[in-house]
Amino acid sequence: MEKDILNVSDLNVYYRNKQNLMSRIRGNSERSLQHVLKNVSFSMKKGEVLGLVGESGCGKTSLAKAILGMQKQYDGEIMLDCPNPQMVFQDPYSSLNPAKKIGWILEEPLRMRARMDKGKEKDRLSRAERQEKVDRMLGRVGLDVKLKEHYPAELSGGQRQRVAIAAALLCGTDFLIADEPVSALDVTIQAQIIRLLLKLHKELGISILFISHDLRVVYQMCDRVIIMKNGEILEQGKVEEIYGNPSTDYTRLLLEAANL
């Protein structure tokens, strides 16, 4: 049995929203707290692809941020057995520096590691070694090395998402959170990126928390799935079991809406 890579127990996240005038007049500070994640508990095995499904605004990204340490205020416990988890976003524009060429962007995590490991001379990669790693990774994610000379804006959406995935993997991570990574792409490109993520999962053994509002996509990607609504986990289990025999009306509705 594989070990857990992630264990979340009784996670609660609140956002303190700006108070509106009425609640300020009433002096009621409670009203400004939004309870975004409610007693969320689940775990993930090393090497697993776990789906997280729920409608927009239900708290998926908030959960991802808490796991990655980007949302520091929460109640509960998060244990992540990975020193450098990485995230791939729906819109890779937000994570790719528009002023830099793809080659520079992909080499940056390797340069950064070299800067952090200053003392350890033997672990430092030469420029040629870094470039070789980048070239190999470009091949792995199905991109031509010629793209190194291009800027993010010159790439298609699918190519940009491949670059974002390559950049995450060049950090040497074995845990990826993919937050709606194909939601902004055409269906055929979606299928290509899903095939790529599955290939990387098989070849490198990386664990993937795959966030989506699309049950079809999750069916293609994941071993297990969590169904979330309004910040709560409604049900979780094997994809075939939940899709074949949903235990809540909400899941049934989602399945019907997806024609599944």
Ligand SMILES: Nc1ncnc2c1ncn2[C@@H]1O[C@H](COP(=O)(O)OP(=O)(O)O)[C@@H](O)[C@H]1O
């Ligand atoms: N930084 C924030 N501050 C205040 N409210 C937020 C913040 N981020 C998200 N929210 C609110 O929390 C809820 C959940 O958002 P989010 O986690 O982004 O959902 P999802 O990713 O499922 O669409 C939404 O109501 C959203 O408006």
Ligand SMILES: [Mg+2]
């Ligand atoms: Mg989101």
